[in-house]
Amino acid sequence: xxxxxxxxxxxxxxxxxxxxxxxxxLVDPTGIAIAWLAVHEARVLGLAVRxxxxxxxQLIVPPGSIRPLVGGAEASWQLxxxxxxxxxxxxxxxxxxxxxxxxxLVMTIEAGTTMAWDVTAPLADETHLAHxxxxxxxxxxxxxxxx
Numbered sequence: 001x002x003x004x005x006x007x008x009x010x011x012x013x014x015x016x017x018x019x020x021x022x023x024x025x026l027v028d029p030t031g032i033a034i035a036w037l038a039v040h041e042a043r044v045l046g047l048a049v050r051x052x053x054x055x056x057x058q059l060i061v062p063p064g065s066i067r068p069l070v071g072g073a074e075a076s077w078q079l080x081x082x083x084x085x086x087x088x089x090x091x092x093x094x095x096x097x098x099x100x101x102x103x104x105l106v107m108t109i110e111a112g113t114t115m116a117w118d119v120t121a122p123l124a125d126e127t128h129l130a131h132x133x134x135x136x137x138x139x140x141x142x143x144x145x146x147x
Contacts, residue, residue, distance in 0.1 A: 033047065094113070
């Protein structure tokens, strides 16, 4: 008999917005990370990562969030595809890919205009954040690829 993997996931650390139909949950395939995404704003509202001792750490502390700014402004995004671990969003000439990979949130963007990352504090103290013009990686300090 085939059994599906079952993970004990934490609840979000933020209040569920009124437009919860716009909220997408992504889960790392190994069950060590979970992210919550408000699609219309392409805003990551929450990210929880499990450490080796199986304790959950909320890396984005309410009211913190992460989102791309395309052309220096907020944008209205559309969900074009998703699976349990990733989502692809589109806005005019920009495509955003969000995925949970090995316990890290990885955001990459292809845009025909200038863009920046809007990282609204607070992030948890144990958070490692790396970004450049087209990608952003958020993970728990002390995990793989941490420098």
